[in-house]
Amino acid sequence: MESQDLRMFKQVAELQSISKAAEKLGYGQPNVSQRMKGLEDELGVKLFTRNNRGITLTKEGSTLLEYTHQIILLMEEAKSFVNPRKWKETLTIGAPQTIAAVKIPQLLSAFLKEHQSIEVKARTSDRQKLQEMLSYGELDGAFISGTYNRSQFESVYSYTEKPVLISPKHHPLRKQHGQTLIVNSDTNCLYRKKVLDFSKDSNFYEPAILELDSLESILQAVHDGLGISIVPADVVHSRKELQALQSKELPETMNVDFIIKQRKQQPQSIKKFIRFLQR
Known part of the structure; x- marks a missing residue:
């Protein structure tokens, strides 16, 4: 298995569509389809169930996705540890506009004083879009006001605002x-x-x-x-x-949760941010 095949597989699995994954990655759809067929042939199992509405993962596909998350995470961490001047740790946080206006700048300013080597990005959107971005791996964590998908995400920090x-x-x-x-x-x-x-x-x-x-x-x-x-x-x-x-x-009062995707391993950058929030 090549790392690029796994990155393609991750996008296809999370977007549940080969065409959407191809568009996001900047590849032609036939190229992505061929690479996914090659991955299935190499492993000797079906990774996807295809239907008119898109694709879903088989049991074997779900298992591979878990390992894919860990492999890509370890690859990114290896680069940042081997050559931190070239490959910085990254942290991407999402929040609605009301939180991003004051709370996010305050938190990130204090966090970066302790972790200057981490490259931090903040993105704003509504609650539903933030959860989609978190699900697709575009965010490492998000501040959410109100309900969220508890089967997919977990809250690791919360606070109230007036x-x-x-x-x-x-x-x-x-x-x-x-x-x-x-x-x-x-x-x-x-x-x-x-x-x-x-x-x-x-x-x-x-x-x-x-x-x-x-x-x-x-x-x-x-x-x-x-x-x-x-x-x-x-x-x-x-x-x-x-x-x-x-x-x-x-x-x-209104409750705000910082949520992350439920998975076995988390990037070191988000672990550091969670420890910072929980102090």
């Missing part, structure tokens, strides 16, 4: 018609749900909904007097420009 209602100065919380709620356009965003629940509990009458696709645009819209929203307390306390707004901490 939601804060923000509104322009001298802005009345009108229960009559005319209140504008500023929310994230991602329908799975927990802070969007928090705003809508707050409106319902406060008996707002037919509030207008303004959907925006980023935390920055939401904050700017509130700052410009367009309406009210709810964001993490860390965001409000860390930004001077938000001191011009009215803010009120809500009584509830």
Whole structure:
């Protein structure tokens, strides 16, 4: 078995599609199909069950995938230990925008002071996409607000954050018609749900909904007097420009988990990050 065949196999297995794996790797589909057929011939077993919806792993394929994760992990670690100046350890962390705005920079800044040799990347997306990226190996770990797939991922660290209602100065919380709620356009965003629940509990009458696709645009819209929203307390306390707004901490707390993919071996970089979080 060649390492490149195993890398191809990993992509095919995780994407459950030869065509998607070929596109992601930059190969032609026939090339990937031929390499996977060659791998099956070499091992003498079927690795995939093919159907109209794509492919799934056989029992033997699942076993090989576990070993593939370990082999690729050991190869990457070997390069970084043999020549750390050329091959740095890498760590890729995912988070939604609300967490990435303040919490992630604070954590990574402190982590990198202790582990300067690790190359760290942060990626932002919604909860569902983060889990897909983690499943496909594009992330080493992710901060998640709300539910996640517990059969595939495990939480290794958690903390709570306080939601804060923000509104322009001298802005009345009108229960009559005319209140504008500023929310994230991602329908799975927990802070969007928090705003809508707050409106319902406060008996707002037919509030207008303004959907925006980023935390920055939401904050700017509130700052410009367009309406009210709810964001993490860390965001409000860390930004001077938000001191011009009215803010009120809500009584509830929101739980955030740092999740990783369940597997026998984890990269050294994520082990170091987990130990850092758990201290």
